[in-house]
Amino acid sequence: MPSCLKLRIRLNEGSLDLRITAKGIGEVLPHEEVIPTHLDRLKLALINSTFQRNPIIVDAASGLILDGTHRWAAMRDLGYRWIVVCEVDYSNPLVVLDRWVRAYRHVESSLAEEIAKEFEAEPVERDEIRNEDLVLETPSTLYRVSCVSVKEAFAKLRAIEERLLQYGYAPFYVTGDYKSGVGKRYSLFLIPPLPSKSNVVEFARGGSLLPPKSTRHLVPARPLGVNVPLKLLSNESLDFEALSEILRQRNPVLLRPPVRLDRDYQELLLYFI
Amino acid sequence: MRRDYLLAFRVPEKPPTEAVSKAMREAGAWVESRGALLGGWDYDESEGFILVHLKSEEAEIEQLKAAFAELVSESLGQAVESAVISPQGGSYVKAQGILPSPSVMGFLLRVSHQREAKCDLTGNEVFTLLLFYMLGGDTTRVVLASSFFDLDPDEAEAALHKLSGRYIDVERGELLKPGEKLLDSLIRDLRARPVAGERALLSLIDEEYRTEDFSMDKLARSLYLSGVPYRYIPEIVKQVAGTLRGRRFVSRRSLASVVRSLIEDMDRTDTALRFYAYVHALDRVYVLRDGREERISWSLLRGIARATLGKRALKVPSALAEALAELIADRIREAIASEPWRSEGVTLSEEELAGIAEDAAPLVSRAWAELREADPRECARIYKLRGRENLQAAKGTYDFGERKDLILRGLHLTTSGLLLELGVLPSNYIEQNLGVLRTMLKSRAETSDEGIRRYISLALKLARSPTIVSPRENRQVLKWLDELIKLEMG
Structure with a gap:
């Protein structure tokens, strides 16, 4: 029935x-x-x-x-x-399947760099980024957070969010053409990995x-x-x-x-x- | 052409759903009198947000939206605001209805269970052809709606594929000749027909040797109104018809006894007693007139009905007075039948009877109630105008159920307007109005009446045309409708 x-x-x-x-x-x-x-x-x-x-x-x-x-x-x-x-x-x-990008306002570049260092993130070019990467983006630099798996990438995403929250920064969830906001409305983007449907x-x-x-x-x-x-x-x-x-x-x-x-x-x- | 729209309103004080429901009913009746249609509504009580599905002409939607908001505000006792429903800031959006009107839906639901193969088509393919025809040749709607008729969308898609090019033109959304031919015979075959029942008319003789017409329809009505359970009624009617076969007269006393005995066989409690009390209710009613008690009689009831309806200084057709007299009698009977053990008589004052008549009069003539505050000439003008609006709207809709509703509403309004112009009180029944119009014209031989004569002929054809029409019948209905709209009346 x-x-x-x-x-x-x-x-x-x-x-x-x-x-x-x-x-x-x-x-x-x-x-x-x-x-x-x-x-x-x-x-x-x-x-x-x-x-x-x-x-x-x-x-x-x-x-x-x-x-x-x-x-x-x-x-x-x-x-x-x-x-x-x-x-x-x-x-x-x-x-x-898409993702929600975390957009932050007024984050000092020194804090972004500190977080990048703490989470072993290394600067990369845009064309080096893969879907499964966890990425930090400031107006000047693109960082890839080092992760061995998508699961780890999500764990680090949570840790970075918590760290930013400790400093008083809450995210805005944005989609689509988020890049137009870099350096204008937002000073930092935290881009989660994009898993495959089967991963989810x-x-x-x-x-x-x-x-x-x-x-x-x-x-x-x-x-x-x-x-x-x-x-x-x-x-x-x-x-x-x-x-x-x-x-x-x-x-x-x-x-x-x-x-x-x-x-x-x-x-x-x-x-x- | 009527289109579907979704309108949004916000009610700041978030009234309960029941209040919104009443407001919607009232506003819906208003828009429908103007040829638009309230398709449905949804209310989110926690947000005070109302969504309204309206079908109307594009040119009228703004005006209807404003009027709708005003009517709802009035009913709810608070200002209702238009809410933004499109990101561009509009408070309505175009929508696309999926399911057809209740009449078409009902027809399809009935026939969806008897999917018979025809020509080289399977039952599912024949049903899909019907869906395609009834849904205006819109294959998106056919596939979406199929599940409501227990037809899997996969089967609907496959059927459309097979029908395409032979029975239907998918691109143009039209039937091809073989499709039309098949539907012409199929739709007529699928129509329900009344069972050929006992139609013989008898004369009923009452205790005072007066006679009145009697039929099995009247018996069924009495049984139902006296509270006999519906499941017994067909059998009682059948048995009585058998008992009376071949007779021309029957006394009320023997008829009531036969029926009472049949009910007692089927229901052993007090149902038979209630029926008996209902049939004899009027025997116990007296009316106080000029200080004297007088047994209630049909002539008295007709007199009261005529006097009540005559208050608008218009001629009252005898069929209308008769209909009101019947209603008054029904109300008295119902009140008395609910107390079957009471044996003493009931005395009503003339004022009480007049009160019952006043209360029931709008049920036979809505115009009678509206003329309480309106001038007959102005009323006639408005009726004819709205009648034409409804008939025009009927031309612009391809849903057969909606079209028939609009035609009937339009005909009722225009016949009412014509009768008022002739100084006659219209009834709530189209055929009765047309009958009165025809009788009135017979007594005048003016050439200026030619238009009305043709109108009556076309109106009768349209009123009696089937709701669900075959392609051939559809062309005929559209032709009649077109001619009727173009007619210069009076």
């Missing part, structure tokens, strides 16, 4: 299948840690809500959470047994969680507003037929990006209204 609603979205570059269904709260795999303040805020919102408004995005094959770790953790902590998910095929090239699944299966906001998954289409009653998700066994009818009760509309709702969306939205 567990199949609920399979939706195929045609895009210019190909098509993407979304399957909206529910998974046991323990059946999905987080791969990142949560930010405690963000988690607390979400828990409070859930306590005051009667619905799970939006499904989290997971890989159909492995159950890996691609987007929605905080919502999943909030529901787990509040005792829900099920969570509404939108399954996608992670191996589909339209699902892109491996880490999650092995139970080693990456720091919060290590990965950024770009899914070209997502469902919103499914509004599944939370009451249904607290039962020990889930009535999939009821869930299926609840999903069919609503009328989805396609919204082409960009759209601003609770945040800016650059992907195609299927809003169940």
Whole structure:
């Protein structure tokens, strides 16, 4: 029975299948840690809500959470047994794995150099950098932090973040064309390694969680507003037929990006209204 | 052409969902009277954020958005602001609806379970052809919507591939001749037809030897209104029809006894008693008139109905007065049937009866209620204007369900406007309005009425046309609609 609603979205570059269904709260795999303040805020919102408004995005094959770790953790902590998910095929090239670059303001160049030295980082040219490298970038120099594995690179990323925090520097998470900000808005970038998709699944299966906001998954289409009653998700066994009818009760509309709702969306939205 | 839009509003004081739901219903009714459609809405109570799905003409969306915000503000008792929904700062974005209107959806859901192979096509391919036709030839929608009808998107894609070039033109989103031909016969075959029931009309003779028309429809209605569970009704109607076969007259007393006995066989508690009380309810009702108690009668009920409806100084068609009299009787019966053990009579004052009539009158004539504060000529002008707006909008929509709704609304408004111009109170029923119009024209032989005569003929055809039309029927409906809009009326 567990199949609920399979939706195929045609895009210019190909098509993407979304399957909206529910998974046991323990059946999905987080791969990142949560930010405690963000988690607390979400828990409070859930306590005051009667619905799970939006499904989290997971890989159909492995159950890996691609987007929605905080919502999943909030529901787990509040005792829900099920969570509404939108399954996608992670191996589909339209699902892109990117990273969140940490951007810092007003970091003295002497501190950047000190950190580079402490973490055995060496200056490199841009074309020498590989995806799996952990990189520090100042307006004048590009440093590669010496690591033997991607796992170690993430461990060092966490250590450098903590060190900067000790000095009172909190990061801004930026994406895309971050380089335009070097020396203008930001004085230091900490660029996490970009693991492969299989690396991410491996880490999650092995139970080693990456720091919060290590990965950024770009899914070209997502469902919103499914509004599944939370009451249904607290039962020990889930009535999939009821869930299926609840999903069919609503009328989805396609919204082409960009759209601003609770945040800016650059992907195609299927809003169940 | 109507398009889908998503509008965003913010309500600073974050009212409860129930209040927003009421406001949406009211604002939705308003936009729908103008030929637009409220497709749905979503409210995030924690953020006070409302998303509204509207279907409207592009030129009207700004105006509708402003009016919608005003109506919602009024209903909620607080100012509702437009919220930014596009990064460019706009408060609405274009959207694309996926699923069709409830009528089309219902038809597809019904037939999705009987996927029969036709010609050289499998059941899934035939159903995909129907989806393609009903969804305006948009293959993206076909593939996306397929899962709602338990058709796997893979199968829908494969079916589209097979249909392409032979039955459909995917590029143009159109049917090819063989596709049209197949759908012409298929859609007619798939329509539900009423079972040929007992249609013989009988005369019912009451205890005072008065006769009235009786039919199995009337019996079913009485059973339902008296609270007999629905599951017993078809069998009771069938048995009564069998008992009365070949007869022209039946006394109310023997009919009520037969029905009571049948109910007692099926339900051994107090259901039969309630039915009996319902049927005989009016026998126990008296009306106090000029200091004397008088048994309630149909002529009295008709008189009260006519007097109530006549308060607007317009001619009251007899069918309209009859419909209101029936409603008043139903209300009295329902109240009395809920107390089956009460044997003493019930005396109502004329004022009480008039109160019931006033309360029920809008159910037979909405115009009667609106004319309480409006001038009939102005009302007629507005009805005709809105009627035309709805009919124009019907021309611009390819969803058959939405189009039929717009046609019916447009026809109701225009017939109401025409009747008001002729000094007649319109009813809530299109066919009744058209019947009255036709009767009125018969008594006048003016050539200026030619337009209205043609209008009546076209309106009847459109009102009685099937909602889900085959390609051939669709062309005919569009032709009638086009001619009706172009007609110069009155």
